[in-house]
Amino acid sequence: MDDCLIIGGGVVGLSLAWELAGCGLKVHVVERGQPGREASWAGAGILPAARRSPGGSPLEQLSALSRRLHAEWAERLSSETGIKTGFRVCGELHVARTAEAVARVEQEAREWEAADLCVERPTEAQVLKREPALAGVSGTTLQPSILSAAWLPEAAQIRNPRHLQALVLACRQRGVRLTSNAAVEDVATHDGKLKEVITTVGRFTAERFVLCAGAWTETLLARLGRPLPLKPIRGQMVLMKLPGQVLSCIVHEGPHYLVPRDDGRVLVGSTLEDVGFDKRTTDEAITELTMFAHSIVPALREAEIEQTWAGLRPGSALPNPLIGPLPNYENVLVAAGHFRWGLYLSPATAILLRQFMQGEKTEISLAEFQP
């Protein structure tokens, strides 16, 4: 019998599978579609800066552990699979072009400083020196100047589709069984234990089960009689392409951002929409994102729009993701509700669950992440 059956082959499920298999466990991932093609593929791959000193809230500790692990995992995934995940420390700029946005950037900068993140407060001239492509934003009424900015040099990015491709291959190489096109439709329980999952391709059993079904986890939890406040939050994205790279760092303005890849592509995100399980893009959102990109980096007016898409974040009404054992069940765990930061938080989530499952003291207490 498998030691562990993971429902959902997104970044959270695959990271856990890789970690468990690395410790010699027999792992089976059951995925409704193809692994790594939902939110984890749709995301931007931003890995924010984390606090430098130990301590902080459990979420800050989870972030700091993940941020450290990403650099290490990128190396290990690349040496195991030959796939480069595109991990690089590129820094991020937060800029404000309106009085309202200034108040927000200043407030955020104070919070980041208090949380011991490395933050600088560049002048407009310093911003433009770092990113000359933003130069067009100054000097006309249509493109107001940068009134305030914060620079976080330690922020990084991964090319999430490549990270997922590497995880899938690395899992297979470690002997993880991956069953694709198998949706878990029901569960069979007995005496406080989950016995088997009933899927569209058959029934599977294991010693333990972990629910990692992203925005769809709520449906599974409801079948186990433990509904939790999780729901999908749609995010739309535009991928632009120029012949060469115009930006070097991630640029944020309010809810919008630009993530430059290293090949002339720029991701433009995103929206936060509570519209159920609807993954369609809308003309309004794509226009809004395109106009934002054109207004902040004028060179992007020449860019080709290569692709647009939407993904469903595993949204949660809770402040922290859910990581840990499901009450009333001896052998069921949950890793879900990572909302906007599942790519970022996935390595630490995997490590903590693996430590818990192996009876070790977890590096960060799971108390605040209890489902």
Ligand SMILES: Cc1cc2nc3c(=O)[nH]c(=O)nc-3n(C[C@H](O)[C@H](O)[C@H](O)COP(=O)(O)OP(=O)(O)OC[C@H]3O[C@@H](n4cnc5c(N)ncnc54)[C@H](O)[C@@H]3O)c2cc1C
């Ligand atoms: C537009 C956008 C931008 C984002 N940007 C970032 C970012 O910059 N940085 C960051 O850290 N995060 C970002 N995120 C959030 C991040 O993508 C998610 O938090 C993360 O991908 C969640 O991973 P997951 O494995 O929980 O979910 P998913 O990737 O959705 O994986 C869940 C998997 O479970 C499968 N599944 C569902 N139901 C069943 C079932 N019944 N049976 C079998 N399988 C099932 C699904 O098919 C899916 O493959 C972004 C998200 C979006 C949409």
